[in-house]
Amino acid sequence: MKHTNATYIAQTRCWLENVVLKHNLCPFAHKPFKGGQIRFVVTDSARPEFLLEDLQHELEQLRATPVEEVETTLLIHPGTLEDFHDYNDFLDLVDALLVEGGFEGEFQVASFHPDYQFDGTRPNDAENYTNRSPWPMLHLIREDSLEQAVASYPDVDAIPERNIDTMNTLGTAHHRKVLETCLQTGKATE
Structure with missing residues (x-):
């Protein structure tokens, strides 16, 4: 079922608050969350090549926005790369875009997916949930801020x-x- 963008964002915020922040999975996430400096973007890209274009646009947007306004971006893409293996393969294209687009050293992209599975784990291992999100998502991170x-x-x-x-x-x-x-979360308001 396709939801509104507001619902996808509400569901992602719920996960961010109740998993990432609550369990301090990323100790660096608290400050931008409390400061309202996380940009949540939902793309309706139905194909990986369009998602790559959206990713480039969001990297350019983040570059053009002062860090005091937006520290980081969560690019939520519920309509494409729903299969984790396809998503994982797509990350090679993300790395190539960072290099070819001149973003390497300025940004990095972290990956989250509902079926995320680390190498050497079984699909149902609890540790996979460090990177399991409600929807496939790319997290755009400023290198300077991370350092x-x-x-x-x-x-x-x-x-x-x-x-x-x-x-x-x-x-x-x-x-x-x-x-x-x-x-x-958010379904009742659709």
């Missing part, structure tokens, strides 16, 4: 292991329930 955040964080190398431990402690059933709850 500043990393420099001021005491043990950045411990974050991934801590996140895996947190997800495994909470368990797969917990994470499924949270995502299901988020997917109900």
